[in-house]
Amino acid sequence: AQSVTQPDIHITVSEGASLELRCNYSYGATPYLFWYVQSPGQGLQLLLKYFSGDTLVQGIKGFEAEFKRSQSSFNLRKPSVHWSDAAEYFCAVGPSNTGKLIFGQGTTLQVKP
């Protein structure tokens, strides 16, 4: 079965600290992986995506993610978190040619001053 697991429901980090949000997937075919961010009451904004090629992908707002096929993981990282990064983060997997996405349960990021 296709699924996405985000093991951390809630993470709190201090402003300026580094961040890593975990994502593990189960997908029968070649996975196409995404990280979206959602501020309260807002829609989803794409941070980055992985389709093929270099397994370290750069996204917007200083985020990056690394695809590790052997671990079925696609973890999101940021070297220095800003207060404005506080939001809900969703990892998603799907076929490359549609927007039919399977989302993880999300990780809520809280940033301490």
Next chain:
Amino acid sequence: DTEVTQTPKHLVMGMTNKKSLKCEQHMGHRAMYWYKQKAKKPPELMFVYSYEKLSINESVPSRFSPECPNSSLLNLHLHALQPEDSALYLCASSQVRTGNTEAFFGQGTRLTVV
């Protein structure tokens, strides 16, 4: 223009009302989607339109009726909803082709059924 525009932003409706949610994009995308998102939960796919034809219906109750009148517009008609249908309804669009593509999401309509 990389926007998906949804109207209204907020909607309160009674259980006997009929209302519609609207979604518009001008990116030339030929696939459009409706997702439903409950509080503290991930979005759940409801419908997919490909080239203005309904291609996926994820067993959604008939009180939700989608419509795609042209390649830029997507509607969701609501009738006889239940309080448990209160949620954020997200529209998304994408290209329809193999290879590198992604879904663009609107800001959503916050629906409250009373």
